[in-house]
Amino acid sequence: MSSVTEQQHNEAGHHDGGHHHPAKGFKRWLYTTNHKDIGSLYLIFSLTMFLIGGAMAMVIRAELFQPGLQLVDPHFFNQMTTVHGLIMVFGAVMPAFTGLANWMVPLMIGAPDMALPRMNNWSFWILPFAFLILLASLFMPGGGPAFGWTFYAPLSTTYSNDNTAFFVFAVHIMGISSIMGAINVIVTIVNMRAPGMTWMKLPLFVWTWLITAFLLIAVMPVLAGAVTMVLTDKYFATSFFDAAGGGDPVMFQHIFWFFGHPEVYIMILPAFGIISTIVPTFSRKRLFGYASMVYATSSIALLSFIVWAHHMFTTGMPVAGELFFMYATMLISVPTGVKVFNWVATMWRGSISFEVPMLFSIAFIVLFTIGGFSGLMLAITPADFQYHDTYFVVAHFHYVLVTGAVFSIMAGAYYWLPKWTGNMFNITLAKWHFWLSLVSVNVLFFPMHFVGLAGMPRRIPDYALQFADFNAIISIGGFAFGLSQLLFVVVVYKCARGGDKVPAKVWDGAEGLEWEVASPAPYHTFETPPEIK
């Protein structure tokens, strides 16, 4: 009887216009359809994965600290590089952006929640299982995936270990989660903007996420196709990627990178949105070239579909193909340059102050641009023959993904954390986090350019003696960067627990609807849409 009464009570509460308070304990998080709860879940999950993936990077750097094999055997080393990559891409960066979208998109467009709240719950809650499956395979006989996060066939098919199916299903689940998240973002932005919020009034973070969501829907199914073909090649004797049965291993790379290149923009376009939000706030000046930012983001997204084979210049393409992909890739630097110029022009003759989110944003602009430059160098096919598959590439993509995507996520977290918790974070600790990260990340990744140019291939557990000095420096930078991130955990934890109360408009130069609701943001916001003038 009592359970019936409780149920009736809950239903009564539900009819009460949705003003009930969240359920208590674990059920709140398991059953939640609230965009803020789900946003927090995504962000906490992403931080956990960032630490797990980071721990694997520590294993890699510890083994590479000195030449010779010291700590792990090469097979386990390959599992570490593979799973580190998979976790950081699919477990850390992408869920962090989805978490930020969940939290901020409804607040920024004046919507009460995401358009599809139940699907929102589902798209988050399948993720932990995907990563449990992936991580569990590390503990099975034969170990986890050891063929690189790019899982080139036939290394991932005929020559992989027996646990490859776990990897395949984990990736499938991650893909389903991403697609559902993307559908939700698109439906929300298209249908739930407050009256008067016309397209060219959308905050840039919303714009960049809208475009990202279209990229996700376009390419995640391609990834699903690739892993499925790997599955059937390995277990059901098909030969999509086996020449002996009429297949082609290079075809795998075309399919993978048709997904993979838009994927790297999926991980950077929302970052552009965050930086375009933060830089105007702390320059106290409107974003320069709003319209050109929108057009630049769109052109980057479109170009991302016609450059995939620049990852494959050494596979033996006809020269016409190499030229096409070289020219198309070089073109991307034009809209990317426009973005950087716009940020600099926004700061120019502003009234700049250096709060923690701004520090991360400035670091982003400089260091992401360095990653952009090495990207341009990699686009030049003849030079790419020397750079390809060396630490120069490792340096390049860590500059765009760590000092790019991850720094933007940190910037966004510090920017909105007071809005989420109602408390200001510990600024001194946060500044320590920033400066330690800034120095160590460059000690970590900058010398990788040098060892790469000097000829050190990537994904090797041991190396020739001429690379020893730089590798020791890189490892020290790596340990320092890894430890510095624990400070971030402390700052977030303390901020969630308490701190100086903040007003609705946390930052004096901030603009946007999210600053018109109280801090902390109430459980339900914008039940009556605001009017945009």
Add this chain to the structure above:
Amino acid sequence: MGKLSSTLWLILFVLPQQVLANSQFNMRKGVTDISNDVYQLHMTIFIICCVIGVIVFAVMFWALIHHRKSKGAKPAQFHESTKVEILWTAIPFVILIAMAVPATKTLISMEDASKADLTIKITGSQWKWHYEYMGEDVAFYSILSTPQDQISNQVDKTNTYLLEVDKPLVLPINKKVRFLMTSDDVIHSWWVPDFAVKKDANPGFINETWTKINEEGIYRGQCAELCGKDHGFMPVVVEAKSEQAFTDWLQQAKQAKKTAAAADAALLDQTLPKEELMVLGEQVYMASCAACHQPTGMGLPGVFPALKGNPVVLGDINDHIDVVINGRPGTAMQAFVKQLSIKQLAAVVTYKRNAWGNDTGDVIQPSQIQAAIDATSEAK
């Protein structure tokens, strides 16, 4: 003005080139015309990027220093300028075209492998390279020669640690050498930085590239594409000799092949003692089998099967020999008939059947191996 621009030129282009050329910070110039072109291309783009970076960041840091709130800066109101925006879209475009022209030229010459003087077929397999001098009847495997105790830090490492092989690829200088690349198992990538040659070896397909070496010497590289457990232990070593020395070497190699064939033929009538086979067998096992099946014969569970107590190793001798010489298609087990002599094969099969407690007592003679090889080729 002329003085200023020449000083600028010196600082921007000449000095970095002097400092960076052939240092451990930078790409090697290498020893071919192509590798020099690639190096120049690399330096050109690098310097252009540096100049753009310095200008953009200088503007930004100027703003960060002078337009600070703490200095009382009041924000300006401007937020767009069509003129400026068109300008900073157009200028990068022009710079890109300037980069694309030399890149295109170099690329087209890199991809022209026609009119070669010599063709080498390079076959990658886990984790060694096989070189075949096309039309010369000379072919051999090239395997890492760094001893295991250097890798496991028991003895000091030598200068060529991990970049040394038992038999280097020998090439003539001043000749256009064409490479045909393929693989027996996964994708590998043959890379010698000094030649600016990196090309994937794809199983079931043949890729083509070329080089023309200008200087004698020994040039070292590595496999560049992740190819499994021992990807990091698959070096490339090329010895470039003068034309005459190369011709002499080729003659010697042909002679050595004939001698080896004669020795093999002589072995067919001999019965080798078990002790000799076991000693040789252990050497062969460590060089060719231990990478997967492990020195202990325990394999890697779930990846490579154990040989200790293995039913094939303890079972019928002919089945065991068949697996060793012909491999197991669709797995990482290679066909070792191409890689080892009949004496080595006999020794290693004997070793496996008697090591780690596999006490079958079987002794396999080279003649049994030859018989199995003949039987296979008849069956085909």
